[in-house]
Amino acid sequence: MGSHRRGDRLPVAAPPAPSPSPSRARAAGGRDRYFDTLRAVALVRVVAYHTFGWAWAGMVLPSMGIMFALAGTLMAKSLERPAPGVLRSRLRRLLPPFWCWGFFVVVAMLVHGWMPGWQIVHWIVPLGDPPGDAWGEQAWEIVWYLRTYLWFVLLSPLLLRIFRSAPVAVLGLSLAPIVVLQFGWEPPDNRFGTGLTDLATYLFCWILGFAHRDGVLRRLTPSAVVVLSLAALGYGGWYALTHQAGTGSYDLDDIPYAQAFWSAGYVTPLMYAKDRFGIDFAWLARHGRLDRLVRIFNARAVTLYLWHEIALILAVPLIDLFWNVPAFEAYLPLESQWFLFGVGWVLIAVFVLLCGWVEDVAAGKKPRLLP
Numbered sequence: 001m002g003s004h005r006r007g008d009r010l011p012v013a014a015p016p017a018p019s020p021s022p023s024r025a026r027a028a029g030g031r032d033r034y035f036d037t038l039r040a041v042a043l044v045r046v047v048a049y050h051t052f053g054w055a056w057a058g059m060v061l062p063s064m065g066i067m068f069a070l071a072g073t074l075m076a077k078s079l080e081r082p083a084p085g086v087l088r089s090r091l092r093r094l095l096p097p098f099w100c101w102g103f104f105v106v107v108a109m110l111v112h113g114w115m116p117g118w119q120i121v122h123w124i125v126p127l128g129d130p131p132g133d134a135w136g137e138q139a140w141e142i143v144w145y146l147r148t149y150l151w152f153v154l155l156s157p158l159l160l161r162i163f164r165s166a167p168v169a170v171l172g173l174s175l176a177p178i179v180v181l182q183f184g185w186e187p188p189d190n191r192f193g194t195g196l197t198d199l200a201t202y203l204f205c206w207i208l209g210f211a212h213r214d215g216v217l218r219r220l221t222p223s224a225v226v227v228l229s230l231a232a233l234g235y236g237g238w239y240a241l242t243h244q245a246g247t248g249s250y251d252l253d254d255i256p257y258a259q260a261f262w263s264a265g266y267v268t269p270l271m272y273a274k275d276r277f278g279i280d281f282a283w284l285a286r287h288g289r290l291d292r293l294v295r296i297f298n299a300r301a302v303t304l305y306l307w308h309e310i311a312l313i314l315a316v317p318l319i320d321l322f323w324n325v326p327a328f329e330a331y332l333p334l335e336s337q338w339f340l341f342g343v344g345w346v347l348i349a350v351f352v353l354l355c356g357w358v359e360d361v362a363a364g365k366k367p368r369l370l371p
Contacts (some may be wrong), residue, residue, distance in 0.1 A: 031295065033281035034274055035070050040297035042066045047308050047348070051341045058252035058259070059237065064145065065263025068202040069271055071149060072209020075156045083157040090153045094302065096362040098126065098146060100355055101306040109136045119191075126150060128191040139309050146306075148198040152206050163207055167216045174207040178260040201256040204264045208271055217268075217275040225272045232265030299371035300356040304348060307355065311347035315340050318347075 042063035049057040078086045102123050110116075114133040122130040126147045132140040152159075163170045177200035187193030211217050217225075240250040240258035247254040252262055273279055284291040297304065319340060322328040333339045357367035 031298065033284045033291070033294065034279050035073075036294050036298045037281055037284070038066055038270065039070055039301060040294045043297055043301060043304055046305065047312075047344065048341065050309060050312055051344060052337055055249045055251040059240075059262065062252065062259070062263040062266050065202060065205045065259075065267045066270065067145075068149070068152070068205040069209045069212075069267045071152070072156075072206035073213045073271075074209070075153060075206075076160060076210045076213035079156060079160055087153065087157075091150075092364075093359070093362045094146065094150065094153075095125065097302045097306060097355070097358045098143075099124075100358045101303075101310075102130070105132070105136060105139050105310075108139075109133050112136070122191075129194060138313060142305070142309055144194070144198060146302075147195060148202065151195065151199055152202075156206075159207065160210060163210045164214070167211060167214065168220075171204070171207050171211050171216065174204040175260060175264060177203055178257055182257040197256050201260045202263065204260065205267050208264075208267060212271045212275055215275070217272045220272065222272075222276065225269060229265040229268045232261045232268075234265075236261030236263075236265060296352070296370055300352050300359060303352055303356045303359055307351035308344070308348050311351060312340070312344045314347055315343040319343060 042061065045057060045061045045063045048054070049063075075086075075090075078089070106116075106120075106123055109132055112133065112135050114136070116131055119128070119131040122128045126143055127150065129147060130140055130143055178197075181187055181197055181200050187196050208217075236252075236258045239261065240252055240255050243255060243258070244250050250258075252259040284294060319334055322332060322334055328334065353369050357369065360367045360371070
């Protein structure tokens with residue numbers, strides 16, 4: 001799996017939560033179009049970043065911060081039920097699509113000569129980064145998101161209890177771990193250290209999801225949210241721009257400390273606006289095709305995330321074949337990255353059709369080509 005470009009690295013009794021906001025009550029019977037749209041746009045940005053490698057993409061839209069915040073609020077909602085059942089349900093939804101994708105990646109690497117060790121168990125349950133060879137790195141390196149998500153899910157019953165003991169204080173202190181890792185203790189350069197850094201980087205966003213679900217954000221004043229968000233954005237942006245020595249870039253994906261503060265400052269207003277102003281994107285219902293596309297993105301989010309890198313990898317040799325067709329060479333922009341982006345999305349659609357049904361089976365639903 002050769003790469004044509006640089007790769008990137010998706011109960012105990014608790015105090016009763018405040019009553020849901022009107023917007024949440026309206027969305028209780030179905031999907032929340034505002035959150036679904038944020039997730040869909042975040043996924044598009046991920047694919048665009050892996051196509052073009054834009055260093056500024058993470059500043060325009062910190063996709064992972066958004067996705068962790070949305071997952072956090074959904075997890076808090078799910079934990080209104082007994083925790084063991086919720087954890088089993090989350091694992092059941094996550095692992096089968098991962099196994100389906102991982103089977104092809106592992107077999108491809110084995111055929112290419114990869115010799116795995118005992119760490120191959122992480123291809124069964126990704127509690128650590130699954131092992132692989134350099135040839136397939138562009139495909140398997142994206143698993144860090146699933147690994148981080150899985151740990152957040154497993155820790156959520158405890159995190160939610162801690163959060164509800166002092167919501168505002170815990171939300172503010174959730175940035176403390178990344179500060180400690182940056183200035184107090186350097187984590188080891190191994191699977192444990194990498195996983196710990198990713199958890200610390202996105203802990204605030206996950207806890208922010210709790211704060212949205214419990215109505216904590218609504219109690220904050222708009223001025224406080226604006227001032228604190230701008231401060232976090234300013235600090236995160238300043239740190240990224242002034243600490244490029246290690247990577248030669250201000251890409252937030254390469255600077256976890258800056259990523260943590262930028263994501264915190266960016267995602268907080270998005271979640272606060274939902275709570276404060278009751279944004280629901282109900283207008284999407286009047287645009288049937290767009291509404292359906294957003295629904296498909298959300299119902300196939302795991303499939304889309306896992307397979308998008310393989311789609312981009314396969315797009316390169318496919319475009320190479322186009323050069324052998326004189327008409328294609330004459331009339332198609334074969335050298336353009338935008339053409340690669342378009343071909344990549346065609347292949348992503350193919351993978352969604354071929355493998356997306358696994359998400360239905362994992363959720364205990366009747367398998368369908370498209371939701």
